[in-house]
Amino acid sequence: MGGALRNDAREAKRSAILRAAVEVFAERGYEDARMREVAERAGVADGTTYLYFEGKEAILVAILEEHAKAFLQRARRDAAKQKDPGARLRKVIERHLLSLENDRALAHIFQIELRHSRRFLRQVARGQVAEYLRLLQRIIADGMASGRFRNDVPADVAARAVFGAVDELITSWVLAERPRSLAGQAAPLLRLLFGGLESRGGECK
Amino acid sequence: MGGALRNDAREAKRSAILRAAVEVFAERGYEDARMREVAERAGVADGTTYLYFEGKEAILVAILEEHAKAFLQRARRDAAKQKDPGARLRKVIERHLLSLENDRALAHIFQIELRHSRRFLRQVARGQVAEYLRLLQRIIADGMASGRFRNDVPADVAARAVFGAVDELITSWVLAERPRSLAGQAAPLLRLLFGGLESRGGECK
Amino acid sequence: MGGALRNDAREAKRSAILRAAVEVFAERGYEDARMREVAERAGVADGTTYLYFEGKEAILVAILEEHAKAFLQRARRDAAKQKDPGARLRKVIERHLLSLENDRALAHIFQIELRHSRRFLRQVARGQVAEYLRLLQRIIADGMASGRFRNDVPADVAARAVFGAVDELITSWVLAERPRSLAGQAAPLLRLLFGGLESRGGECK
Amino acid sequence: MGGALRNDAREAKRSAILRAAVEVFAERGYEDARMREVAERAGVADGTTYLYFEGKEAILVAILEEHAKAFLQRARRDAAKQKDPGARLRKVIERHLLSLENDRALAHIFQIELRHSRRFLRQVARGQVAEYLRLLQRIIADGMASGRFRNDVPADVAARAVFGAVDELITSWVLAERPRSLAGQAAPLLRLLFGGLESRGGECK
DNA sequence: TATGAATGAGGTTTCATTCAT
DNA sequence: GATGAATGAAACCTCATTCAT
Numbered sequence A, B, C, D: 001m002g003g004a005l006r007n008d009a010r011e012a013k014r015s016a017i018l019r020a021a022v023e024v025f026a027e028r029g030y031e032d033a034r035m036r037e038v039a040e041r042a043g044v045a046d047g048t049t050y051l052y053f054e055g056k057e058a059i060l061v062a063i064l065e066e067h068a069k070a071f072l073q074r075a076r077r078d079a080a081k082q083k084d085p086g087a088r089l090r091k092v093i094e095r096h097l098l099s100l101e102n103d104r105a106l107a108h109i110f111q112i113e114l115r116h117s118r119r120f121l122r123q124v125a126r127g128q129v130a131e132y133l134r135l136l137q138r139i140i141a142d143g144m145a146s147g148r149f150r151n152d153v154p155a156d157v158a159a160r161a162v163f164g165a166v167d168e169l170i171t172s173w174v175l176a177e178r179p180r181s182l183a184g185q186a187a188p189l190l191r192l193l194f195g196g197l198e199s200r201g202g203e204c205k
Numbered sequence E: 001t002a003t004g005a006a007t008g009a010g011g012t013t014t015c016a017t018t019c020a021t
Numbered sequence F: 001g002a003t004g005a006a007t008g009a010a011a012c013c014t015c016a017t018t019c020a021t
Helices: A002-028 A035-042 A045-051 A056-081 A084-100 A103-113 A118-145 A155-175 A183-195 B008-029 B033-042 B046-052 B054-081 B083-102 B104-111 B120-143 B155-175 B183-195 C005-026 C033-040 C046-054 C056-081 C085-101 C106-110 C118-145 C155-175 C183-195 D002-028 D034-040 D046-052 D056-081 D085-101 D104-111 D120-146 D156-174 D181-196
Strands: none
Touching: A002 A035, A002 A045, A002 A056, A002 A103, A035 A045, A035 B183, A035 C183, A045 D002, A056 A084, A056 A103, A056 C046, A084 A103, A084 A118, A084 A183, A084 D034, A103 A155, A103 C183, A118 C155, A118 D056, A155 A183, A155 B120, A155 B155, A155 C085, A183 B155, B008 B033, B008 B046, B008 B054, B008 B104, B008 B183, B033 B046, B046 C085, B046 D156, B054 B083, B054 B104, B054 C106, B083 B104, B083 B120, B083 B155, B083 B183, B083 C033, B104 B155, B120 B155, B155 B183, C005 C056, C033 C046, C056 C085, C056 C118, C085 C106, C085 C118, C085 C155, C106 C155, C118 C155, C118 D156, C155 C183, C155 D120, C183 D056, C183 D156, D002 D034, D002 D046, D002 D056, D002 D104, D034 D046, D056 D085, D056 D104, D056 D120, D085 D104, D085 D156, D104 D156, D120 D156, D156 D181
16 A cells, blocks of 8 residues: 555656656757756656656657557547447547647657657657557558448558648647647548548539 | 869769768768768868858758759649649659659658757748648649639648658658558559548449 | 755865866966866866856856955955055055965966956956956055155056056066066065155255 | 069068958957958968968967067167166157057057967067066166166066056056057156155155 | 766867868 | 868867766
8 A cells, every 4th residue: 555655656756757858848859858857847856767767768758658558549449439430530530630739749749859860760659650550551441341441542551641641730730830720620631531632523423 | 273163073072061961861860970970971071061061950951952942843843744733743742752762861861850850840841841832732722723623621731631641651661671662652642642532432333 | 865965065176176277277278278187187077067167268267256356355454454555555465476476376377377368358357457456546545645655646557557567577477487486576576666766866865 | 673572572461461460369369360361351362371471370479579579679779869767768668658559459469469378478478578678677777877776676676567567557558448548647657667656755855 | 765966978160271273 | 472172180068877875
């Protein structure tokens, strides 16, 4: 019980450090962020951060994994609730946009700071993205199997295209001085992704 | 004649430095790249790089601007040759994919190293992207005006979605250990972008 | 108690750095002095010096201010003990000569290294000199008021002349390969400053 | 004759470089002065300065030697014209003050930039000062021998005191934002140097 | 467990000087 | 002689990380 309490305290401190890091990384950028400032803002001493994380980059990794994991869970749960692949995809994309619109500092980390170096991207960030891409790909493949989605495009290419489109919208939003609501762009984006650019000519009824 | 270096000799040295920088930046990443190595590989002394560029970041900017400008020019010229907005868009996207597939180190710089920091992105890189987005948006708007493209999606959202989809494919390719041909992915991507995910159901015969 | 360093330990380290700097600056000259050597001689790591001082020039300023302040205090206290302006001036000058004779490395800094640049002189070093000149001027003005000193010479000119004479003696001493005792030159210098060059002819009995 | 002409041209270029250096050194300070700016202002190419001087410091030395030599010559000639040691000393000091008041940039060099480092002072600048001190000392010794000057002060101490007093007045003037005429301070300074600080009491009628 | 003072590696850049033309 | 492009040595300082307390 004492252990549980101490575990709670430990967890709280860990969270404080992570949250402080999200803010500082978003404000100054990862490279220009100072561990000292992270520690200060978390209300702990410089050295204490190293009792919770291996180092600066480990904090970045932890931010990524924690949020990515949570997002993927929610996305999977959302998807599971929908029968139709179209609805599933829609739900996931909406979740994606909403998750980041609700936390701009975190969005900043995800869209920009996590894309620093090839090494980092390859070893860490893309692991989570790959996971996400697999989810998208599975939904799309299901849609293809059911005849709902076209099947003359490889599912992995489609998944990456969908991800890229969503991702770019979010990056624009993060970089904009006066961003327009992300959620508001979900509908047109989905219309586009589902129906494509071309107008469905009158030849079809 | 004094020391007046012929302009083409100067230009050759400048190019050598830029090319060396592309390679070193791609190999080690911008942050881990050493100016010494850039100079060495360009076959000049350390200080010489500073006669041609203000500093390390200026080299990154020069790489961006030089290639982005050239790409935009080619893309505009390509587009101008096509009457149909659909063909125009297709041409531009193909050009985009091909340009980077032909120079993997450069692709690396464009997809990863140029996205370092918010400051850099906002002030420099996104300037070029914005230019490119405007080109896409114009083509799409034309297509909408002519009835070729659907018009229930804002042209700027569509442009960003298209750019994002292409961009993500390239990033995957850059990060892949054994990348599949980019050009080979152009056709399915275009099919998807033009026609959307949904199968044009049997209702249309 | 955490890492709270006792104040005297901190003070000791600060002093060690300052003393090391006095020596290195005197041996190599400020420009040729290496921060690494200062740190080494102070027995701390390179970076530690920057925990105590903002930078190299800040160390030079600290040397100046610390010693100048202490000297001025002693000089004022000395002066206060004397009733007669003549005795006051004598005391201050003797103090000035002795202070530097006792610490040749420090004298070197004061006579030479602190006079580097116009900027430095104007902004920093001369501030302390001005303080000292004001002390001299006040004593001289007192002497004039009391009839002890001639009053056909502006007190500020007299103060600068006195300072200049003392200063030059010290500089000569600092630069000499085999310097003669500075204190030993105090008496003749004072005789000269008080009585002037001209012999007080026999006409005065 | 052709050689003479070329010599003139050579001499003119040498002078241009020296004058440019005086200005740049005075404006920026020796350390912050750029050889490029010296060359530019002299109207020659960077490398050309090295055909006339060994390097940057050699230019500083040349400035010193040229002007010091000329000054010493004039001072000696002035002195030779006067019979009385008092008048001789007065003439020399007035010449000293005037020479520098007439060329503030040069005065800056002499009072500040030439006092950089111990090495420089010892090896170069002080050589000229020593020469000057010898002149002063000789005059003073003459005055002592003739009974004009007191002889209870070593002539070399007196010479240094006189030099120091004059030197300090000039330094103050160089550093002052709104300097008062130097020549105007000659009379009181001389009164002080000759008569000393003490009022020659009424006992002397 | 927490602290925070201390560490020390590491790199961009400047600029006096050189030398091929 | 003149040029000016090229050279390359050299050092201050930062800051992630450690570890004695």
